[in-house]
Amino acid sequence: MANLKEIRNRIASVSSTMQITSAMKMVSAAKLKKAQDAITAMRPYSDKLTELLQTLSATIDSDISNKYSEQREVNKVLIVAITSNRGLCGAFNSNIIKEVNILANTKYAGKDVSYLVVGKKANDAFKKTNKIVGNKSDIFDDLTFENVALIAESLMAQFVAGEYDRIDIVYNQFKNAATQIVTTEQFLPISPIEVEKEVNTEYIFEPSKLEIIDQLIPKSLKNQLFKGLRDSFASEHGARMTAMHKATDNATELRDQLKLTYNKARQASITNEILEIVGGAEALNN
DSSP states (O other), rough: OOOOOHHHHHHOOOOOOOOHHHHHHHHHHHHHHHHHHHHHHHHHHHHHHHHHHHHTTSSTTTTTTTTSSSHHHHHHHEHHHHHSOOOOOOOOOHHHHHHHHHHIIIIIITTTEEEEEESHHHHHGGGGTTEEEEEEEGGGGOOOOOHHHHHHHHHHHHHHSSOOSSEEEEEEEETTTEEEHHHHHHHHOOOOOOOOOOOOOOOSSSOOOOHOOOHHHHHHHHHHHHHHHHHHHHHHHHHHHHHHHHHHHHHHHOOOOOOHHHHHHHHHHHHHHHHHHHHHHHHHHO
């Protein structure tokens, strides 16, 4: 059994760690509230924009295509991997890295796959592959639609120029503080839109439907990327809050066990000292 000094040092160390994890949990909880409100407020707009685009697309002849919907043979692929800049958030980052590797090694096996990383953890994971074409980890320092739109415009321009035949986004979709869903979305080309319900075509469009769609598609793509980053940002704080909560609980349990061990060792030490005193007294009496 460890001596009393060693146990006291371990108790102090665990207590210090517990204070740190508890503080990180509270910080993440505060940030999560703001990030959760942002993504919750954005989803109705994103859904309505998609619905509007579907309604307009359903009224246009199927043989009319857009430069962002051009279907080409997939040879060059760009995967946008969205992780966090910091760790201590459970499997948040490792799940994304695992999913990206699965995509590259199975679905796109034999293709020319490149990575655009958003988050230092993704950069650390893929920098050895020498396939990183860009690092946008600083976007989380100022996550605004204007800054994200610049990244989306660059991706759209590269696709139109033929630099890539397909662009996918891999990120954690926020469900709640304890649950994040690893999601892979096709960014470009735009998937064919299917509308199940009959669309009312009795509208007067000004300007023309094609012009409206030409304006809506870039806006929708920028919104899609912004939503993915917002989802990932909220998911990160949810994952970190959950991880730090579990770490605090584990530290509390370990501290209690150490205190019990310490009390037992102290009791045994006191008992031994009493026995030595009694034994010495009896030896003197004899």
